[in-house]
Amino acid sequence: MAKLGVNIDHVATLRQARGTRYPDPVAAGLLAEQAGADQITVHLREDRRHIQDEDVRLLKRSLQCELNLEMAATEEMVQLAIHIQPNSVTLVPEKRKELTTEGGLDVIRAHKTLRQQIPLMQQKGMRVSLFIDPNMEQVKMARELGSDAIEIHTGLYAEAKNPEETQRELLRVRQAAVLGKELGLWVAAGHGLHYQNTRLVAEIAEIVEFNIGHAIVARALFVGLSAAVREMKQLC
Ligand code: PXP
Numbered sequence: 118m119a120k121l122g123v124n125i126d127h128v129a130t131l132r133q134a135r136g137t138r139y140p141d142p143v144a145a146g147l148l149a150e151q152a153g154a155d156q157i158t159v160h161l162r163e164d165r166r167h168i169q170d171e172d173v174r175l176l177k178r179s180l181q182c183e184l185n186l187e188m189a190a191t192e193e194m195v196q197l198a199i200h201i202q203p204n205s206v207t208l209v210p211e212k213r214k215e216l217t218t219e220g221g222l223d224v225i226r227a228h229k230t231l232r233q234q235i236p237l238m239q240q241k242g243m244r245v246s247l248f249i250d251p252n253m254e255q256v257k258m259a260r261e262l263g264s265d266a267i268e269i270h271t272g273l274y275a276e277a278k279n280p281e282e283t284q285r286e287l288l289r290v291r292q293a294a295v296l297g298k299e300l301g302l303w304v305a306a307g308h309g310l311h312y313q314n315t316r317l318v319a320e321i322a323e324i325v326e327f328n329i330g331h332a333i334v335a336r337a338l339f340v341g342l343s344a345a346v347r348e349m350k351q352l353c
Pocket residue numbers: 124126160187207209217218248268306307308309310328329330331332
């Protein structure tokens with residue numbers, strides 16, 4: 118069974134929408150953990166639109182399971198990660214106006230900065246993962262940069278408009294996963310996964326971790342967070 122990382126950003130989105138103290142993402146993280154989440158994932162965005170620095174600090178102190186911090190590859194964020202020390206850091210691209218992370222990080226283009234940043238975090242005991250598109254050259258560069266893991270962006274698979282496109286995108290995800298594993302990387306996947314499209318990706322044995330957020334928090338409105346996490350865990 119693959120590891121399930123539950124992304125709780127959108128609990129914080131709801132809180133920030135009104136500037137209230139509820140719903141509390143830390144409480145959500147603890148509940149998700151009790152329901153079987155193997156890790157809690159949060160994306161601390163540069164514009165702090167949902168998760169706040171204090172949420173990350175509190176989660177790190179409260180969770181028994183692992184905390185995976187998604188963040189942009191900037192000097193500010195690297196310093197913050199070094200300070201808070203989550204178990205793992207996933208480097209993602211970030212555009213201020215985007216609704217959500219729109220594509221993988223171009224690790225070929227960013228190789229100079231990444232080569233400096235990755236060891237800084239690894240030396241402090243954090244595992245580093247790079248969120249990349251299912252592209253062979255990106256996977257090879259992730260390996261060359263010494264990252265511990267890759268997270269394959271499943272957005273195009275999730276948005277496929279017909280069965281042919283779905284199969285084509287699924288194949289790209291599978292090929293990237295196979296190569297990642299061959300190169301000795303820990304292979305995760307995520308983005309846009311929900312209760313209908315996760316099963317097919319979960320059949321790819323090389324993928325050993327999924328990070329899923331929006332669909333779980335949305336389903337939680339109807340069945341509660343614990344049931345939403347348990348149902349997704351079954352699919353993984
Ligand atoms: N993995 C990464 C690296 C992400 O940036 C996101 C979105 O923040 C997710 C997983 C979760 O995506 P979704 O909310 O679509 O499940």
